[in-house]
Amino acid sequence: MEYTLECKDLCKYFSGNKYFGAVKALDNVNLQLEKGKIIGLLGPNGSGKTTLLKLAAGLLKQNSGEILVDGISPSEQTKALVSYLPERNFLNPSMRVSETLDMFSDFYADFDRERAEEMLTKLGIHSGQKYKSLSKGTKEKVQLVLVMSRRARLYLLDEPIGGVDPATRDYILNTIVSNYAEDATVLISTHLISDVEKVLDEFLFLKYGQVVLHSSADEIRQQYGKSVDEYFREVFKC
Template sequence: MNTSNIIQCSNLQRTFGKTIALNGVDLSVGRGRIVGLAAPNAAGKTTLIKILAGLLQPTAGTALIDGEVPGIYTKSITAYLPDRPSFPDWMKVQDSIDIYADFFADFDSEKAGDICRTLKLDRSAKIRTLSKGTKEKLQLMLVMSRKAQLYLLDEPLAGIDPAARDFMLHTIVAGYNEEGTVLISTHLITDVEKLLDEVIFLKEGTVVLHRPADEIRETDGKSVDELFREMFRFDV
């Protein structure tokens, strides 16, 4: 399939017991875009991303990736970066690379090797011995080494020092292909603001804003970060 929108959600809902995580999300995201998903804590970012990644089922409504319900096909075209490292500690860096190469037809081992060298990641190191930041780098490296149609990055910069942050942003820009869409969730907008084509604000499980980033600067005369602070000032 090749629908014009890579992501299409309508009235997407998800509850956990009495807690409403997503309360009717309507969302269309096109191809070749870098999109920021910003929200205060507990607004539903991770739930939305997990549904798109096929790890959670919606309670009601639909989420479609490339026109299909999340499943085997959509996972083959979607590269997902979880909000916490997902590899068992006993593995070596090389093991995690092998698993990705095995699982995903679109994995580019050469690219993975390049990034490892730049990051000075020792492939024979046990994952247990890596620092928190290095684990996150490893995970992002694996995700961005795929030639996916959709990258779902859940808080990719959370545990990373400012110097490495630039490198990570660099990796994202260098890694994504022009037809690919990158959805980055974050509560630190300043870090990713320069990268974004579009911005989505979530509040209490619904989309309260979805606009081009430059339009916000042009018509409102403020940065996305400023707008975010204004909109969510009383929600802290």
């Protein structure tokens, strides 16, 4: 079976090497994500969530092991399949919102400009505005609109609802649920478990760079008699 995202003995170290002075961001991660699922990537700060997403997006290189998107190592080919939302403002601040739409239309064959414009209108964002003149939350909304307006195979969303108000959070989550294609996979990294719990099919718990649990929401509820949020608080209790 071909998985949308697959990791085999994936290791990533920072500041050093495997043997000396290394900070293990990911330590022998093995996982397979199937298509058509929305998966929550959960874990405390420094557990390796962002590192995993960046490796899948092709922004980092692993020290050992393998990471595959649709069976291919991150490359120019996989970048056409992956829609990545980082936790940073990746757009050139001097660009207008309309220019960012032009750019995505030019580079991504799967970008649906009409859908993006519709979403921007619903969110009350004028496409003539300069990106740098937008508030922090609005910048995040623009980025999310761009990323979710692609018909990608794999969406990698790093803290997509971290900086927005609760009303917008609901809109964003609805956008995520209603916009991804049936054969696509959505991997969402977040701390706001109670907000996202209702839209997620599966959960991936990371701790110290290792996968400690990969399970469906129903399994957690049935097995432990707790919501995912409660379970998370128990497992990662400080």
